[in-house]
Amino acid sequence: MEQIWIVPALPLLAAAVGAALGAGSRRLAAGVAIAGMAGALVFSVLALVGVLGDQAAGRALAYANFAWFDLGARSFDLGWLLDPLGAFMLVMVAFVGLLIFVFSTGYLHGDRDAVRFFSFLSLFAGGMFGLLVSNSLLLLFMFWEVVGVASYLLIGYWFERPAAAAAAKKAFVTTRIGDLGFLLGLLWLHEAGGTLLLYDGGRGVLEDAVLGRLVGTTALGGLAVSTCIGLLFFCGAIGKSGQFPLHVWLPDAMEGPTPVSALIHAATMVAAGVFLMARVYPLLDADLVLADAPLHALTVVAWIGAITALFGALTAIAQHDIKRVLAFSTVSQLGYMMLAIGVGSWVAAVFHLLMHAFFKALLFLGAGSVIHAAHHEQDMRRLGGLAPRMRATFATFAVGMMALAGVPFLFSGFWSKEGILHAVEAWEVSAVPRWFALTAVACTAFYMTRLLVEVFLGRGPRSEPLREHPPEESPAVMVVPLQILAVCAVVLGFLGTPAWPWLQSRLAGTPLHFDPAHLLEGAGLMFVSIALVGAGIGLAWWIYGVKPRERADARDPLERAAPRVYAVLEARMGFDALYAATFGRLFAVAARVARVVDERGLGGLVDAVGGLGRFAGIGAKEMDETAVDGSVEATATATRDAGRAYSKRQDGDARSHLRTVAVGFALLVVLLLLTGGGR
Known part of the structure; x- marks a missing residue:
């Protein structure tokens, strides 16, 4: 625990070193960045091992607070926190981030500004690490903004492109809207609770004493103060995690290099919003004791998550850019996570967040491998038939596709998605989010199968440049990270099956039991989910695989069948x-x-x-030159002339001088006699 600050410090140090290097030090900058992430991974694994050991010994978390500065009677304290949630997130971010860093060395090979790129990547990772281990919401907010700045720099990395510069500004401004709500929540919480420390010996904002005051105090509209603060925090999460209605920045963030997209969508920025909601879950959950409350914060979270999950899945169906399909997929999956938190299962949300990080990084890096090999072509309509030439990329991408689609029972996405669906089914407030989530399940399987078929299958590339210069498999430095992530997308899911929910029990601190009978719990919903996945995959194969697109300019089959609906989805439902x-x-x-x-x-x-100043200046100038300077010069001239006249009298004749004295004395005597001075 004492050394946990080293985890964010190493990437931040690598960022500083990279910023000091010259443009020709590309290999050194990449090496420093990778070394920083590798060191962070080592310390993260050690932290996780220590946390699991402490948990077995009955200690749930460890924290260390320290004074930052005093302002009058108030003291602002910061602190570090390490618990199972933070430890698992640290390992995930470090491991996935390290693979993305390694992949980047091949993807940006020959880029003249790669030194700047790796410095920004390290800054991004350092900000995320700091956010994960903060015991102070103030410190968390500082790193939250570091992540935001780094995302702006990376999305606009190719700033000479107008689209990239515009996307960076759009992401920065949109997320600042949510961050304003987060900041207001921090100010309100500090005023109402007297502290921003999460844990502080019973005085932290997530501990019973402060939570009791926040729930027991009523704000406007009869809402508890805890509800209002929780909703303000959720505003920040809506912006960071691309939730409706602040989702518009996330698809445009694809203008950055593909490794940036992978880092944003898998391990860092969008994960920060879900992590924040999981971290402050006791605050969100506190107002549920008020049965007559007009609104609960978790209810809002659940509805926004359900709407976002369905919206992202529907919109992804009509996108043509390979990265944009994956971007709307991220929007949808983050909606699932928020929905899980809203219905009261933050553990299911974090389980899906961890699994999603691996297969979404795999999908984005796989898309990067395709783009790199296809001479930076991203339009699915111009690709096709790449599987024979890019076997490794195709095989690993197919694993990621099946994990995201929730193909049973082998892939991690199936188990994490099922956990969310079962949590939603138990929500008694409304059944509508359940139907939204199930509809999104079918849509996800459909658009991911469409993506796989359009890019890798068919009769070959549909654009002339790709026919003349066929794509070839990417180098090993790009393929090996894909293979590692593909293995993780399969293996890690078995850490959280209903029969042996090891990961969930470690997150929640509950006893672990192996019971195969639990696989049959909720079997009806599971079968419905599996049927929807099969229907989505089968329908997509029937539409796009049986009769593949022949030409790049051929209309999409769905566009021919329902042009108006397709146009609405293609235009992102008109929100932009x-x-x-x-x-x-x-x-x-x-x-x-x-x-x-x-x-x-x-x-x-x-x-x-x-103008008034100039007029005053002119007047002062005239006064100085005519009056002041004139009088000084006149006095000087008169003094000089008098001196010259007197000097002529100084001829050295003593008798003449005595006569002058005598005459002067006589005149003085006469003057005294005339004025009566002699009486």
């Missing part, structure tokens, strides 16, 4: 256009008004003050 027509125009009008006020109002006032 809606925001551009409302908020975008509002901000544009506000910018024009600000410009007019600045140029004609404030600018005119500044010009007037400047």
Whole structure:
């Protein structure tokens, strides 16, 4: 526990070293970044082993707080925290991040700015590590913003491209909207609870004394203060994790290099929002004791998660960019995680978050391998038939596709998804989120099968450049990380099966029992889920596999069948256009008004003050040159002339001088006699 700060420190140090290197030090920068992540992985594994040992000894968590600074009577404390949730997340981020770093050395081979890229990657990872081990919400927020800045830098890495620069700004501004809510929640929590430490010997915000005060205090509308603060925190999670309605930045983040997309969608930025909700779950759950409360924070989380899961899955069906399909898939899967938290199963959400990190990193890196081999072609309509030429990429991508689709019983995504579905089924508030989730299951299997068929199967590439220069398999430095992730996408799922839920028991700190009979619990829902997966895969194969697309410009079969619906889905259900027509125009009008006020109002006032200053300066100049300088020069001239006249009298004749004295004395005597001075 005492050395846990080393985990974020190593990547941050690597980022600093990379920033100091010259542009020609690409190999050194990559080596430093990889070494930083490898060191972080070693310390993360040691931390996990220590946590599991402490858990077996009856200790659930360890923390260390320290004073940052005092402001009047208030002291701002920071601290480090290590518990099973943070430890498992540390290992996942370090392991997946290390593979992405290694993959990047091949993907960006020859890139002239690779030194800057690896420095930004290390900054990104360091920010995420710091967020995971913070015992203070203030410190967590600091690292939260480091992650946001790093994502801006990486999404806009190719800033000379207008689309990349615009996507970076869009991501930064959109997530700041959610972060404003998070910040307001922090201020409110500090005012109401008196601290921002999560654990502090019974005085932390996640401990009973403070939680009791927050639940027992009512805010506007009859809501408990804990509910209001929880909803403000959820605003930050909505922005970071691309939840509806702040999801619009996440698909556009694909403008960055593919390893960046993998890091954002698998291990870092979007995972931060889900982690935050899991970390503060006791705060979200506290108001459930108020049976007559008008609203519970977890209810809002559940509905937003359900809407996001369905929205992302439907939209992914009509996308053509290979990375954009995966981006909307991430939106949907994050919705599943939020839904699980909302219905009261944060453990199921974290289990899916951990499993999703491995197979989503696999899918994005697999897409990167395709893009690298296909001369940076990303449009699925122009690809096709790559499986014979890229066997390793195809095989590993197929594993990731089946894990994401939830193919039973071999793949990790099946077990983690089933955990969420069973938690949703037990939610008594409403059955609608369950139907949303099940619909998303079928859609996920459909669009992932469509993606696999369009890219790897068929009769060959559909664009002339790819026919002339056929893609070849990527180098080993890119393929080996894919193979490792593919193994993880299969093996890790068996750590959380209903028969032996080892991972869930370690997260929750509950006893572990092996019982094969638990596999049959909720068998009806499981069979429904399996049937939906089979239907989605079969339908996609029938539409796209039986009669593959012949030409790149051929219309999509779904577009021919339902052009209006397809157009709506292809346009992302119009949210980007809606925001551009409302908020975008509002901000544009506000910018024009600000410009007019600045140029004609404030600018005119500044010009007037400047003119007055210039007038005062001219007056002061004239006063100085004519009055002051003139009088000084006149006095000097008169003194000089008098001196010259007197000097002419100094001829050295003593008799003349005595006569002058005598005459002067006589005149003085006469003057005294005339004025009566002699009386």
